[in-house]
Amino acid sequence: MKERLIGWIKTYFLFVFIFILQKPLFLLYYSALYAETAWTDIFRVIWNGLPLDFSLAGYLTAIPGLLFIVSAWTLSATLRRIWRGYYLFVSILLSVIFVVDLGLYEYWGFRLDATPIFYFFSSPKDALASISVWQMAGGVFAMVLYALLLYILFLWIQKGIWRSMKLPYRRLSVSGVMLLLTGLLFIPIRGGFTVSTMNTGKVYFSSNQRLNHAAINPAFSLMESLSKQKDFAKQYRFMEAAQADELMKTLVDPMVADSIVTVPDTLRTSLFKTERPNVLFVILESFSSRLMTSLGGEPDIAVQMDSLAKEGVLFTNFYANSFRTDRGLVSVLSGFPAQPTTSIMKYPRKTQHLPAIAGSLRDAGYRTKYYYGGDADFTNMRSYLISSGFEAIVSDEDFPVSERLSKWGAHDHLVFNRLLEDMKAEATGDTGDASAADARPFFKVLQTSSSHEPFEVPYRRLANDRLNAFAYTDSCLGDFVRRFRELPQWENTVMLLVPDHVGAYPEYLDNQTIERYQIPLLLIGGAIAAPRHIDIYGSQHDIAATLLAQLGLPHQQFTFSKDMLNPASPHFAFFTVPDLFGMLTPDDRLIFNCEAAATVLDEGTAKGKNLLPGKAYLQKLYDDIAKR
Structure with a gap:
């Protein structure tokens, strides 16, 4: 023995x-x-x-x-x-x-x-x-x-x-x-x-x-x-359900609480000058506010974004919901906050029940299409996009092998070119199918990928490979906008530029800092009424309600999304990464470590104010996932 x-x-x-x-x-x-x-x-x-x-x-x-x-x-x-x-x-x-x-x-x-x-x-x-x-x-x-x-x-x-x-x-x-x-x-x-x-x-x-x-x-x-991947209903039990429900009532958009609520015209902020503009999203891989001088960042990197910010609507207190693309896409396109322990995109049976901007706009008469130079099956993206309401998806397989020179597929300039050629064909009616005469407005999304590791791009302006990759994507965007202005669709189009998350720069990202999540949200295009800066706090998941409200469309099914331009809406930013959640308002910027059950950052004139609401918000988010 x-x-x-x-x-x-x-x-x-x-x-x-x-x-x-x-x-x-x-x-x-x-x-x-x-x-x-x-x-x-x-x-x-x-x-x-x-x-x-x-x-x-x-x-x-x-x-x-x-x-x-x-x-x-x-x-x-x-x-x-x-x-x-x-x-x-x-x-x-x-x-x-x-x-x-x-x-x-x-x-x-x-x-x-x-x-x-x-x-x-x-x-x-x-x-x-x-x-x-x-x-x-x-x-x-x-x-x-x-x-x-x-x-x-x-x-x-x-x-x-x-x-x-x-x-x-x-x-x-x-x-x-x-x-x-x-x-x-x-x-x-x-x-x-x-x-x-x-x-x-x-x-x-x-x-x-x-x-x-x-x-x-x-x-x-x-x-x-x-x-922890599937036991959603038992995660983040910070308080009794009744208390979480009461706190959640103060955190949702008025239309979610009351579907018949209306905003008086005297209080409504209208960013568009046309009722049903075309809508084009450009989702920028890993971009952060640190890349734009107009947001207090480094000079000479995203020079095109900085130039466009002078003519568009720039949200200056806007934040990513998480740290990876799959989480960011669902936040942007479905108004659904990211989760710290999982990615809902892993579960097609749940994502098919999520609301989505594409579905709402398709029901309102929009044509929908998605452009991405990489593999659309990565992280279940294709199933999510199709169930969201996208009628067509352009991905790496739609580019010749000779153009798939990036490890992620086709480089950004090629994806922008494909989108531009499609819009030229639509403008001239030379599409080769019955959609040529389709007068409906469009909702298109282009997702970039070149500003991702390993930062190998067909471009050299900056010595640092990371920053050079961002400068390359920025240059592709600038060139696309310049050529798009020459098309007739420009005057009736709203372009929404937003990153999927912050990544790669600064080189060592600290999840405990507010700057780790700050990103630009910029609206440009011929349908924008006037340039302006908006300092309201918001997150990626607030884009859905804000856009649909601007279009005069209902958004009550987007439970977690808030119309940032409605004075009656609660105004806060929310984000999660493994271990942490953050809730930011003008008077309290708070980050809480869920594993350690400790506040790691709390600054502002009303310290601690966001702790209980943030806990309730995360708890109700997991309740929602469990039910889908």
Whole structure:
């Protein structure tokens, strides 16, 4: 029995040792992010991260514990092969998780969750498009090397255990003791005997969010994220349902609360000079307010956007709902806020029940079409777009192979050219089908992709590859607008320019800062009544209600979307990323960490005012998802 007991203990603490060692490696890899932290913080990170390490070590020791029980009855070669196979699987799994997490943290600002798995299985090609060949080769090499080192370590420890083990005389007694020990793993797995079970929030110990992130075990974070993907009705239970309902009444648009409400003409702000203009959305990959001098950002990057801002309607306190395209698209096109633990686009059976601008405009007599140079099947995008009401989708497969030179498909200038050629054909009636004589207004959406990693674009104006990629997309937009002005549709068109999210610049994004989510919202076109700046607070999911209200169309089905230009609407911005939600108003800018149950940012003249409303909003959002 002694040798099995010692072997069991060695196995458990070997896993703990591996997880402990990963933390200084993570800090070393991101030394630039942790340059101002004290050397003692390394020990604080390790110490406070132990609960997750103990818990995951418990999960991984469960199968060896069962194998120790079997070893009381047989020491066959088959048992040893099973043992070696398990350690090989664990070595590969831990290696892949650690290396992928190490590569993604720079861009996402939080530890690994289920998001990359969803991206990979929806379209492996697009999931890997952000990575250069050398990065991929380096990552694979690192995974193989780390997995090999782990496997050698496991076998070295196990070899000593095998050498000392013999078949015991009291097999039942030995089996019973080992079964009891394996059962006791429930304690570290659960995190003790308290009411709350183990979760990533238990390792949060610092006001410095990056130190908290360093303490998280990425394998545990991934496992926890996977377990939360479908149990929506039980997530984010901050308060009793009745209290959440009451708070939610103060956070919705008046039309949602009362479908017959009207805004007096004296209070209505009209941005358009025509009743039914064409509507063209351009969704700009990863753009942020930091790229525009007109929003206090860097000079000489988005020079075309800055120029267009002088003639259009610019919202200066506008925010992205999240950090990835799939979340941003649903927010922009369906007026539905992003979620911190999942992406609703993963679930076609739920997205088919979401309201959508395309569906509302199609019902109002608009033609609808979507343009994207990449794979429209990535992240279930095609199913979402079709169920949203888009009658036609142009994607990478509609461009010749010779034009699919980007890792994401066709470069932005080619997608803009395709849209322009289609509109020229519509203007002249030379479309080759019955739609040539279609006089209905159009709703078109163009989604760019070139300003995404790996920033390889057919353009060079700036030395920095990231900024140059943004400058390229900006130049494509400027060239498109210049040529579009020459078409007859321009005078009756509203172009809405909005990013899908903030990404890539600044190089290291901090999820705890307000600037991480600030984006431009710019309306231009011949149908715009007059240029102006609007400082009302809003988010991507408010575009739906605001646009439909401007068109005189109902929007009560967009439960979470608010007409930003209605004085009676509540005016706030809301965003989420894994771990966090933010709610911003002129008098309180608040970010709350849900895992740590702690406010990480609270500034303004009415500090704390947005905490309960923000919690209620997130709770009701998950109630809504659960019902769809």
